Amino acid sequence: MHASGFGENGSDLDFELDGTLPGISEGEIIVIRSTRRKKNISAYRQGGRIVVSIPARLSKADERAIIPEMVAKIRAQEAMNTMSEEALVQRIDALLSELAPEIHLRPSSVNWRAMRERWGSCTGVDRTIRISDRLKGAPHYALDYVLFHEAIHLQYFDHGAEFKELLARFPKAELATAYLDGYEAAETALAAPEALKKLLRSQ
Numbered sequence: 001m002h003a004s005g006f007g008e009n010g011s012d013l014d015f016e017l018d019g020t021l022p023g024i025s026e027g028e029i030i031v032i033r034s035t036r037r038k039k040n041i042s043a044y045r046q047g048g049r050i051v052v053s054i055p056a057r058l059s060k061a062d063e064r065a066i067i068p069e070m071v072a073k074i075r076a077q078e079a080m081n082t083m084s085e086e087a088l089v090q091r092i093d094a095l096l097s098e099l100a101p102e103i104h105l106r107p108s109s110v111n112w113r114a115m116r117e118r119w120g121s122c123t124g125v126d127r128t129i130r131i132s133d134r135l136k137g138a139p140h141y142a143l144d145y146v147l148f149h150e151a152i153h154l155q156y157f158d159h160g161a162e163f164k165e166l167l168a169r170f171p172k173a174e175l176a177t178a179y180l181d182g183y184e185a186a187e188t189a190l191a192a193p194e195a196l197k198k199l200l201r202s203q
Contacts, residue, residue, distance in 0.1 A: 029071060031063070043070035045137070049187070050074050082136045083143070085111055092129070092151045095144060099169045105154040110147075112136065119180060120146045122153035129154075134183070145176035 032053040043052045052070050054063060083091065088110040096103050108127040115121070115132040122129050129150045135143050148170050156163040167173065 120150040141172040
């Protein structure tokens, strides 16, 4: 599902995409080398990628040793805050019972998937729902919105009037679509180092 109508100075930063580190896929992280950063190393997720900021003088050998550790910490934190797939099924049941009690169909399974083009998808034949792993750690209202959206597709496969009427019942739809749109905008901005420079200068 695509939701629709859903400081450091950049002048002394060196940006690079590094897809060669062990256990890290290409394009997954962005390394920021800063001349202003002396010792501290920080890591955070933004726009679907992990951003690691390191001192400019850090050697390549140290970089290759430290960055996987920082990435592992981010992933561990996310795992602690991620709903299990069983919990996703239970959440959909609660959402449908509260907001669309006329829908009696329930998913046979709900799975996290690595999806970059969609937030979620639903297969009516076997009643399976897949949710993008980009929503791990997302605000509950954003995840709930996508879960509710896909759950409605169990009965209404298109985005017709009946589907839209049910989706409109979600109480934080506007806030959820704003979050999803903002996430995608950040993901696009971080797709290239030059875009990241502009993003940081604007902050």
